[in-house]
Amino acid sequence: MELMIESFPRLLNATLLTVELTLLSLFFGIFVGVFFAILRTSKSKILYYLSYYYSYVFRGTPLLVQIFIIYFGLGQVEWIRESFLWLVLKEPYSCAILAFTLNTGAYSSEIFRSAFETINKGVLEAAKGLGLNKINTFFKIKLPIAIKQSLPAYGNEMVLMLKGTSLASTVTLLDLTGVAKHIISTTFKPIEVFIVAGSIYLLMTFIIHNVIKILEKKYNY
Amino acid sequence: MKNIFKLFLSSIAALMIMFSNAQSDSIRIGTEGAYPPWNSKDASGNLIGFEVELAKELCAIMKHDCTIVEQDWDGMIPGLIMRKFDAIMAGMSITDERLKTINFSRGYADEVASLGVMKGSSLEGMDTPESINLSKGNSKVLKTLTAALAGKTVGVQTATIHQNFLESGDVGKINIRTYKTQDEVNLDLVAGRIDVALAAAVAFTDYAEKSGKPVVLVGPTFAGGAFGNGVGVGIRKDDTKLLKDFNRAIKTASKKGIISKLAIKHFGFDASM
Amino acid sequence: MEFLYFGNTGWGDELFFATLMTIAVAVTAIFIGFFLAAIFATFKLSKSKILNFVGNFYTTVFRGVPELLVIYLLFFGGSGAVMYVAKIFGYDGYIEVNAFLTGAISIGIISGAYSTEVFRGAIQSISEGQFEASKVLGLRKKIYYYKIIIPQMLRLALPNISNVWQITLKDTSLISVTGLVEIMRQSYIAAGSTRDPLFFYSFAAVLYLLLTFLSLKLFNKLEKNYSRGF
Numbered sequence: 001m002e003l004m005i006e007s008f009p010r011l012l013n014a015t016l017l018t019v020e021l022t023l024l025s026l027f028f029g030i031f032v033g034v035f036f037a038i039l040r041t042s043k044s045k046i047l048y049y050l051s052y053y054y055s056y057v058f059r060g061t062p063l064l065v066q067i068f069i070i071y072f073g074l075g076q077v078e079w080i081r082e083s084f085l086w087l088v089l090k091e092p093y094s095c096a097i098l099a100f101t102l103n104t105g106a107y108s109s110e111i112f113r114s115a116f117e118t119i120n121k122g123v124l125e126a127a128k129g130l131g132l133n134k135i136n137t138f139f140k141i142k143l144p145i146a147i148k149q150s151l152p153a154y155g156n157e158m159v160l161m162l163k164g165t166s167l168a169s170t171v172t173l174l175d176l177t178g179v180a181k182h183i184i185s186t187t188f189k190p191i192e193v194f195i196v197a198g199s200i201y202l203l204m205t206f207i208i209h210n211v212i213k214i215l216e217k218k219y220n221y
Numbered sequence: 222m223k224n225i226f227k228l229f230l231s232s233i234a235a236l237m238i239m240f241s242n243a244q245s246d247s248i249r250i251g252t253e254g255a256y257p258p259w260n261s262k263d264a265s266g267n268l269i270g271f272e273v274e275l276a277k278e279l280c281a282i283m284k285h286d287c288t289i290v291e292q293d294w295d296g297m298i299p300g301l302i303m304r305k306f307d308a309i310m311a312g313m314s315i316t317d318e319r320l321k322t323i324n325f326s327r328g329y330a331d332e333v334a335s336l337g338v339m340k341g342s343s344l345e346g347m348d349t350p351e352s353i354n355l356s357k358g359n360s361k362v363l364k365t366l367t368a369a370l371a372g373k374t375v376g377v378q379t380a381t382i383h384q385n386f387l388e389s390g391d392v393g394k395i396n397i398r399t400y401k402t403q404d405e406v407n408l409d410l411v412a413g414r415i416d417v418a419l420a421a422a423v424a425f426t427d428y429a430e431k432s433g434k435p436v437v438l439v440g441p442t443f444a445g446g447a448f449g450n451g452v453g454v455g456i457r458k459d460d461t462k463l464l465k466d467f468n469r470a471i472k473t474a475s476k477k478g479i480i481s482k483l484a485i486k487h488f489g490f491d492a493s494m
Numbered sequence: 495m496e497f498l499y500f501g502n503t504g505w506g507d508e509l510f511f512a513t514l515m516t517i518a519v520a521v522t523a524i525f526i527g528f529f530l531a532a533i534f535a536t537f538k539l540s541k542s543k544i545l546n547f548v549g550n551f552y553t554t555v556f557r558g559v560p561e562l563l564v565i566y567l568l569f570f571g572g573s574g575a576v577m578y579v580a581k582i583f584g585y586d587g588y589i590e591v592n593a594f595l596t597g598a599i600s601i602g603i604i605s606g607a608y609s610t611e612v613f614r615g616a617i618q619s620i621s622e623g624q625f626e627a628s629k630v631l632g633l634r635k636k637i638y639y640y641k642i643i644i645p646q647m648l649r650l651a652l653p654n655i656s657n658v659w660q661i662t663l664k665d666t667s668l669i670s671v672t673g674l675v676e677i678m679r680q681s682y683i684a685a686g687s688t689r690d691p692l693f694f695y696s697f698a699a700v701l702y703l704l705l706t707f708l709s710l711k712l713f714n715k716l717e718k719n720y721s722r723g724f
Contacts, residue, residue: 028640039617060703060706061703062667063664063701064670065695068682068691069692069695070410072685072691072692073695074412074414075409076411076690076691076692077692081412090413092549097621099634148316153594159558163558166561166563172398177562180566181295182379184570185295185380191223191230191567192223194226194563194566194571195226197563199561202555202558202559225551230575231575231579233568233599234572234576255683262683262687264503264687266675291673293673402495402686404686407688432689
């Protein structure tokens with residue numbers, strides 16, 4: 001019990017990094033996801049397959065492998081170290097965000113794609129009939145419908161990403177899992193630390209689920 | 222809540238026991254396999270290095286069967302306590318802090334720590350004596366180091382004497398990055414993600430030699446104080462018989478020149494104590 | 495390419511066996527998961543409030559807490575608990591805890607949380623009428639379970655089981671932190687030894703892609719088999 005109280009501030013402090021990593025990755029991931037979802041609807045074979053294989057590769061391999069390739073793999077290539085890419089790849093923080101963004105982008109692109117696909121043709125024709133141009137149709141009609149459609153699945157993806165950020169601890173970052181592990185391996189008391197760190201994760205999961213519920217209500221018309 | 226998890230772990234444990242086998246008489250020695258030249262792995266996945274060979278020699282002297290078990294560094298002491306193995310030979314320095322949890326045999330090799338940088342670093346040519354012993358006063362040298370390291374990112378392997386030293390505040394408040402293995406420290410030093418690293422001096426020289434990368438030592442070599450008193454065999458506190466056996470075997474091996482020979486082979490100099 | 499030679503000079507044979515290890519852990523884990531799911535899905539559907547709570551607790555915790563944290567709990571806590579339980583039974587010797595089993599159980603517990611939801615959904619989707627019809631027909635409980643409920647459940651659950659399998663397979667990469675030599679661990683060792691992490695981690699990615707690709711094929715075939723006659 002003492003250890004639980006003692007370690008709580010340290011773990012809470014590390015939670016900040018976990019939240020930061022999750023929010024930033026999800027934020028960038030939405031753009032990547034929408035971008036590749038649109039490519040998937042493209043008539044160009046090249047763009048279609050580019051999107052298809054992107055999502056296939058990132059969904060078919062473990063996140064741990066992805067973050068290791070980006071951090072340890074690319075860091076050893078000399079011409080990368082001499083290029084502008086090094087601005088991102090130099091710091092473990094930005095490497096982690098890059099890996100998480102690409103990962104969640106792949107899953108989100110699938111979620112958004114299937115959401116776009118379910119939009120009723122009749123609705124689009126009605127929009128045309130109303131004289132809306134392409135851009136307006138996309139932002140006023142397609143996007144809101146797609147958002148509503150993809151909310152439940154996207155909520156799950158948010159939870160998966162939150163859990164995924166625990167891998168930041170493998171590239172020297174001290175996120176919630178990283179600090180928890182450090183405390184476990186110095187005190188040899190895994191149960192206590194697990195309960196505290198686990199509860200913090202569960203609380204965040206709970207918040208995500210509720211935010212999604214509120215959004216679902218908002219988009220329910 | 223705690224009891225739920227205890228019950229949960231215990232039921233898993235019961236399951237594990239059903240499938241596990243009671244252990245034989247041979248001594249199991251834990252090593253990391255990622256700290257060349259002390260211990261590492263070859264392309265067939267076999268453990269090699271100074272300590273692997275020394276372990277075999279010591280076991281031959283003790284007339285014991287030995288098996289060498291691989292264990293990640295950060296689980297080394299927990300592994301010993303949980304009886305995953307009976308002895309640690311993993312470049313582990315004898316320190317007061319570790320002596321609180323486990324016992325050590327007499328030292329079998331001297332380890333000096335040093336800072337490593339890439340050639341051309343601004344830290345090269347630091348004006349310090351060749352070596353310092355932290356058990357004696359060295360405030361002037363530490364001041365020089367504090368000034369030199371200010372604002373630098375220092376890489377270090379987790380749960381090591383080197384990490385303890387950096388975190389002790391002896392060299393001021395610095396930006397420390399901790400890694401799971403020394404290999405990872407070396408990689409990021411070469412990549413330029415960290416400015417400087419702290420580890421056993423031989424860990425850098427061995428890496429420079431084998432990889433051809435211009436990693437060089439700077440500043441003084443460190444010993445004493447937080448750096449402990451040489452490298453010994455880690456043994457559980459209640460295992461007094463094994464401790465005696467190891468002490469006797471190390472004495473014999475040292476007298477016969479076995480340790481010197483192995484040290485010269487792996488380190489390039491005689492590191493026996 | 496000489497990195498991948500078989501024999502003493504290359505890592506080909508090591509990586510091959512590591513791939514087999516990944517498959518073995520994943521298969522063992524998913525079956526441990528099924529076993530747990532069968533229990534906890536029943537709990538979740540039971541009328542008892544306590545059993546409901548236990549079922550919900552299990553799925554909430556193990557789907558909401560990072561896999562890595564669960565693995566650390568079992569890795570650091572598991573062997574301690576083994577010693578503890580062994581002592582209760584009066585055995586104070588050394589016990590070798592199998593790394594394979596620790597890994598498979600850790601992943602199995604996580605996998606089981608996902609499977610529980612899949613099983614529960616599948617059972618719920620079988621209409622009440624079916625249960626009643628089989629009762630009217632006078633089928634014995636066992637037969638009605640094996641002939642009516644389970645085949646239907648499997649058909650409904652297969653696409654989701656396929657998803658759980660993919661998650662489980664990828665999660666096995668995380669037990670590399672406990673020292674079990676599967677694909678990720680072997681690549682890590684090889685990367686350290688050859689100082690070429692990019693090559694070995696990329697190769698690991700290819701191996702995982704191959705495994706996910708092949709298992710998708712297999713599941714598609716199974717789905718075709720089970721949907722016959724519907």
